[in-house]
Amino acid sequence: MQAPQDRVGTGVAPGAGQTLAPGAGALQSSLRGEVVIAGGTEILRPPPVPPPVAELGPEVLRAMYRAMVLVRTLDTKMVVLQRQGRIAFYGPITGQEAATIGLAYAMRPEDWIFPALREAGVALVRGLELEAMVAQCFGNVRDIAKGRQMPCHYVHRAGNYYAMSSAIATQLPHAVGCAYASKLRREPVVSVACLGDGAVSEGDFHAAANFAGVWRVPCVFFCQNNQWAITVPYRLQSATATIAEKAVAYGFEGVRCDGNDVLAVYETARQAIEKARAGGGPTLVEALTYRILGHTTSDDPSRYRDEAEVAPWRERDPIRLFEERLREQGVLAAAEPEATAAWAKEQVEGAIRAVEGAPPPPLETLIEDVVAATPARLREQLAELRRAMARLGHDPLERSGH
Numbered sequence: 059m060q061a062p063q064d065r066v067g068t069g070v071a072p073g074a075g076q077t078l079a080p081g082a083g084a085l086q087s088s089l090r091g092e093v094v095i096a097g098g099t100e101i102l103r104p105p106p107v108p109p110p111v112a113e114l115g116p117e118v119l120r121a122m123y124r125a126m127v128l129v130r131t132l133d134t135k136m137v138v139l140q141r142q143g144r145i146a147f148y149g150p151i152t153g154q155e156a157a158t159i160g161l162a163y164a165m166r167p168e169d170w171i172f173p174a175l176r177e178a179g180v181a182l183v184r185g186l187e188l189e190a191m192v193a194q195c196f197g198n199v200r201d202i203a204k205g206r207q208m209p210c211h212y213v214h215r216a217g218n219y220y221a222m223s224s225a226i227a228t229q230l231p232h233a234v235g236c237a238y239a240s241k242l243r244r245e246p247v248v249s250v251a252c253l254g255d256g257a258v259s260e261g262d263f264h265a266a267a268n269f270a271g272v273w274r275v276p277c278v279f280f281c282q283n284n285q286w287a288i289t290v291p292y293r294l295q296s297a298t299a300t301i302a303e304k305a306v307a308y309g310f311e312g313v314r315c316d317g318n319d320v321l322a323v324y325e326t327a328r329q330a331i332e333k334a335r336a337g338g339g340p341t342l343v344e345a346l347t348y349r350i351l352g353h354t355t356s357d358d359p360s361r362y363r364d365e366a367e368v369a370p371w372r373e374r375d376p377i378r379l380f381e382e383r384l385r386e387q388g389v390l391a392a393a394e395p396e397a398t399a400a401w402a403k404e405q406v407e408g409a410i411r412a413v414e415g416a417p418p419p420p421l422e423t424l425i426e427d428v429v430a431a432t433p434a435r436l437r438e439q440l441a442e443l444r445r446a447m448a449r450l451g452h453d454p455l456e457r458s459g460h
């Protein structure tokens with residue numbers, strides 16, 4: 059169930075109110091300063107104006123911890139579901155929770171995020187319901203995207219979370235374009251352009267960074283360098299010692315942080331985002347982390363990677379590091395990790411129970427949403443499909459849940 063929408067912040071806007079092309083939807087409303095975040099797990103909500111790290115109160119620190127545990131729990135469970143044949147595919151974030159959640163808490167609600175594959179935790183923190191996420195992985199009628207995307211390719215319009223595209227780096231010019239629109243409208247809204255280390259070999263990365271530097275747009279490039287792009291290790295991807303230093307070529311600042319330390323990521327991302335908001339132009343943030351599991355459930359890293367390389371990174375598990383720190387500071391009580399794990403398990407299992415049995419999207423949705431009025435030729439194709447399915451013994455009405 060979608061919870062009622064609640065308004066959590068409003069933007070500014072001299073020059074706002076210009077209209078974009080029809081169909082721009084959420085982009086239009088957000089750039090006009092109408093920021094809403096719908097639904098989601100209230101307990102994870104970040105402060106509307108993220109403060110410097112030293113001023114983060116215990117409630118927010120606890121919320122960050124819960125968000126990390128929830129993402130890990132979702133990952134673990136969804137990988138199992140894939141192995142059981144209940145979903146087709148999954149791309150885990152495991153080991154990268156600090157990078158994902160640190161970024162999520164550093165953004166203001168009115169900011170935009172253009173995700174790559176491993177930012178689902180940002181959608182969760184920005185109000186996407188767990189049930190909607192799980193339904194997306196099943197691709198059933200409860201999926202906002204109507205089963206049209208691969209699993210884990212989320213979209214969350216109310217949270218300014220752009221639809222994830224499989225094609226590496228294509229979101230980066232889009233993010234820069236969105237940031238350019240904010241600049242033209244004099245709106246203090248930042249676009250966060252997410253990428254993996256593999257994306258720096260794509261032309262789109264360089265075009266986006268060049269444009270961002272020349273026009274000093276309010277865009278932060280946020281790279282989760284997990285040191286692998288499927289089977290390709292970082293040393294074969296790029297000859298620079300860091301990804302951060304690539305920013306120099308485009309005339310803006312690059313900064314690397316410990317991607318397994320959620321507070322380091324938070325503060326680095328926050329400073330870059332606030333600098334962009336204040337007119338200081340783009341920054342390339344590199345969160346150095348490690349991909350603990352396979353690229354996705356379709357991958358077997360034992361075929362190309364030595365497990366000895368993984369072991370020290372397992373030791374630096376971002377959730378455990380944060381947990382130890384919070385316990386030392388007296389923010390987490392001794393019993394809290396166990397209670398949080400039980401809470402997260404119930405949240406995830408409850409979401410699966412709620413959506414797994416839902417039917418597939420209606421067959422008609424195959425031809426909807428492409429053009430305003432569905433042309434006759436598409437309706438004919440749908441009728442032909444129904445006839446073919448009937449011939450082959452499928453009942454299209456049953457399959458479509460009608």
Ligand SMILES: Cc1ncc(C[n+]2csc(CCOP(=O)(O)OP(=O)(O)O)c2C)c(N)n1
Pocket residue numbers: 175176224225226253254255256257258284286287288349353
């Ligand atoms: C343009 C393009 N080329 C190749 C692929 C196949 N592909 C999917 S993910 C991936 C590697 C991505 O690595 P990285 O950017 O480091 O992100 P990570 O998966 O490590 O988070 C590749 C090559 C693709 N999806 N799009």
Ligand SMILES: [Mg+2]
Pocket residue numbers: 254255256282283284285286287288
């Ligand atoms: Mg990578």
